[in-house]
Amino acid sequence: MPNLYDLHGKSIVVTGGAKSIGRAITELLVASGATVRIWDANPAQVSGASSDVVDITDPVGIDAALSRLPAPEQPDILVNNAGYLGKTQSFVAHPSEDWQRILAVNLMGTMRVTQAVLPRMLRAGHGRIVNMASLAGKEGLATLAAYSAASAGVIAFTKALSRELAGRNIFVNCVAPGPIDTDMIRDLGTDAVNAMIADSPMKRLGAASEVAQLVAWLCTDASRFTPYSTCPAVEPGIERNSARNYAMARPDSNVGVCGTAFKCRKRRRPSYENVTYGRDPA
């Protein structure tokens, strides 16, 4: 995908950047000129980026990684991408250690890293935070109750924090993708993947690089009138203002598929609250 952004001079931390969506985000940010540091529980090797092994559920490890950043006003931008899907099963039978880990990584990990980084952004007088939520957090998905709850928590956290910080020149946004072609989804098995594809208006899984495009845009000044949004990357439901801004900036993107979103709302997903469009439906 050819689109690049101008992120020269920006220092960015990407959690969970060792593979899949986080890796695609890191690669695009590096190609756009940013200095990127990956914080991942596993060792990461992405050309042009540096990395630390950090478990985002461990506050001591987060502080140690923060102290290794080259300057006290860094990072300019934080991408909270690290996530854990956990087991897919009925909640009544879900082992508590697993659903507690889902909350610990996806919700509390995002909050921990954000709280650690924020004093630096406040001192610097600017900042961007992009949180990774999920369609599960907007819709609630059966057999993924804990993951859905954690993701909904990330969305609410994003909304609340963005209200606190918009006046301080720190914007907090949230991307909530539908199913993306990564190990997290493929590990669910062929039947589950085929069901997701059948349920998708686009009739395919999204690509990690497509999510990366939206995240990168939210990192740039082009999104400077988007202090808060929840953008369902690839899934064509998106809140109105951010949809307009993004679709105008990227007319070639999936976010502009307003016709599909409209049909989807009418025929398939009448319960959507936030289905609006980058352009008005024909």
Ligand SMILES: NC(=O)c1ccc[n+]([C@@H]2O[C@H](COP(=O)([O-])OP(=O)(O)OC[C@H]3O[C@@H](n4cnc5c(N)ncnc54)[C@H](O)[C@@H]3O)[C@@H](O)[C@H]2O)c1
């Ligand atoms: N794949 C999808 O369809 C999809 C859809 C919606 C949202 N998401 C979200 O996007 C993000 C990335 O998903 P993915 O499919 O690339 O996942 P993935 O499982 O392929 O990669 C997750 C990355 O996060 C890292 N990680 C996990 N736990 C960590 C921890 N405690 N500390 C530090 N790093 C940790 C892993 O090592 C890995 O590198 C997640 O937050 C996920 O919930 C994914």
